[in-house]
Amino acid sequence: MKGTFMRINVLQHTPNEGPGMIxxxxxxxxxxxxxxxxxQFGYLPTADETDLLVILGGPMSPNDDLPWIKQERELIQTLIDQDKPIFGVCYGAQQIVKTLGYAVTKAPAKEVGWAPVYRRDTKILDIPEELDVLHWHEEMFEIPxxxxLLFSSDKVENQGFVMGHRIVGLQFHLEPAADNIREMIVNDFPYLKGSVLNQSTADILTKAVPYKNKTTLFKLLNYITN
Structure with missing residues (x-):
């Protein structure tokens, strides 16, 4: 797929968590x-018009009983059956896991802010052994x-997974650039309360987005679309 035109369909689940560097x-x-x-609108793309599906984060849980959440999983299953690439972030990764029949549960710790994750698998070449990434979650997925298992943090083991050559799911966020993080903070700053990372809005905003977050994101997207 790499080197050819693709239609990328993005499922966004809250106004302040967009595709960013994707x-x-x-x-x-x-x-x-x-x-x-x-x-908000209730519309989803069809599998036939999707070359790459990106499923972003959001304040909801895949365990919520909402019709559009179930419809998303129907689309995900069809794309899995068609061997099309899927990239899930936070809630998006959890949706992939739920589609595959595995559990999404409360994480052992609520992580909101910057913290490192560590590579656990070398299947995708040239991924850094450690990344300093933005966390914004209190649930976690079971590894199908x-x-x-692709990444772990100090507090939550299941931080990322790769399945075959077409699916990557991340519990953390590589996609936000600095402007995107400012948007998350000014709109969702109350969510910092109760995080084990104990970071203030200033702590998060003054941290420069590491360049290797962008390069790693691009490597992951290239991997599933190559």
């Missing part, structure tokens, strides 16, 4: 991106049987 990757590779807001 959009930069799309533009640099000459693809077209369509952003859907199923939580056919997937490999």
């Amino acid at each position: 959009q930069s990757w799309s533009q640099e590779n000459g693809h077209q991106m369509y952003v859907y807001h199923p939580y 049987e056919k997937a490999q």
